[in-house]
Amino acid sequence: MLDVGSGTGALTRVLRAEAAGDVVAVDADPKLLDHVEGPTVVGDAFRLPFPEDTFDLVICQALLINLPEPVDALREFARVSRDGVAVIEPDNGSVTVDSTVGGESALAGQAREHYLAGVDTDVTLGSDAESILADAGLDSIEVTRYDHDRTISPPYDEADVESARRKASGDGLATDRETMLDGGLTADGYDSLRQRWRQMGRDVIEQMAERTYERTETVPFYVAVGQV
Ligand SMILES: C[S@@+](CC[C@H](N)C(=O)[O-])C[C@H]1O[C@@H](n2cnc3c(N)ncnc32)[C@H](O)[C@@H]1O
Numbered sequence: 620m621l622d623v624g625s626g627t628g629a630l631t632r633v634l635r636a637e638a639a640g641d642v643v644a645v646d647a648d649p650k651l652l653d654h655v656e657g658p659t660v661v662g663d664a665f666r667l668p669f670p671e672d673t674f675d676l677v678i679c680q681a682l683l684i685n686l687p688e689p690v691d692a693l694r695e696f697a698r699v700s701r702d703g704v705a706v707i708e709p710d711n712g713s714v715t716v717d718s719t720v721g722g723e724s725a726l727a728g729q730a731r732e733h734y735l736a737g738v739d740t741d742v743t744l745g746s747d748a749e750s751i752l753a754d755a756g757l758d759s760i761e762v763t764r765y766d767h768d769r770t771i772s773p774p775y776d777e778a779d780v781e782s783a784r785r786k787a788s789g790d791g792l793a794t795d796r797e798t799m800l801d802g803g804l805t806a807d808g809y810d811s812l813r814q815r816w817r818q819m820g821r822d823v824i825e826q827m828a829e830r831t832y833e834r835t836e837t838v839p840f841y842v843a844v845g846q847v
Contacts, residue, residue: 620643622678623678625646625652629680631644631655645659645664664682664695665688671699672699672700678706678707679707684708684709687740694756700847703847705844706841708745709841710841712731712746722819723823733803736804737799738798746839760843761843761845762844763841766837771835772834786816786820
């Protein structure tokens with residue numbers, strides 16, 4: 620199997636633990652591959668450094684949402700696969716947030732809308748997986764949707780506390796500032812959103828101190844498999 624855009628190997632490790640056969644991890648960023656046990660190969664999803672029909676299955680997770688031409692990458696996957704191509708991709712436009720902090724869900728929705736308007740790849744493509752695989756010439760396509768829940772509830776771990784800190788400081792939102800402005804949000808609109816975001820973060824920290832904060836974010840993921 621070939622895991623394309625493996626990053627630090629989250630999917631590679633699952634495939635190696637749960638599926639029979641060897642798994643090669645490929646990523647454009649060699650630093651990320653330092654975290655993955657071999658075999659690893661530095662390479663570009665659009666020009667994979669392998670001959671035709673090298674693998675039984677070519678798979679990716681959360682890669683296509685980052686690519687300008689996902690169908691071209693899938694055609695390249697099909698070239699190096701002699702059997703199947705599988706993708707695991709989210710629909711980030713249909714994420715929902717349920718929170719004990721009033722307003723967190725609506726604010727997260729507003730931030731997401733501004734981000735979606737500015738981002739230059741299709742971060743919602745999971746829900747179009749079937750047509751994208753068909754456009755790449757794959758056959759016998761099967762798609763399954765899974766809802767991935769990320770829940771924060773007491774007792775809170777370090778990552779939960781860090782996430783609350785990033786809300787209260789506004790640091791988390793700042794990462795997406797340029798993208799939101801590219802999407803048409805004005806600088807004043809961003810500052811207003813950030814102010815409300817930071818207040819929401821302070822409310823989160825207050826509830827955490829009282830052990831009453833609970834939040835579930837649900838990200839729909841689509842698993843699509845096609846035959847070459
Ligand atoms: C969101 S991460 C997903 C990582 C991993 N698949 C996972 O599920 O945790 C996207 C990965 O795709 C890689 N990537 C982006 N563009 C790429 C390209 N053109 N060719 C190969 N890898 C690429 C990035 O370096 C990053 O590691």
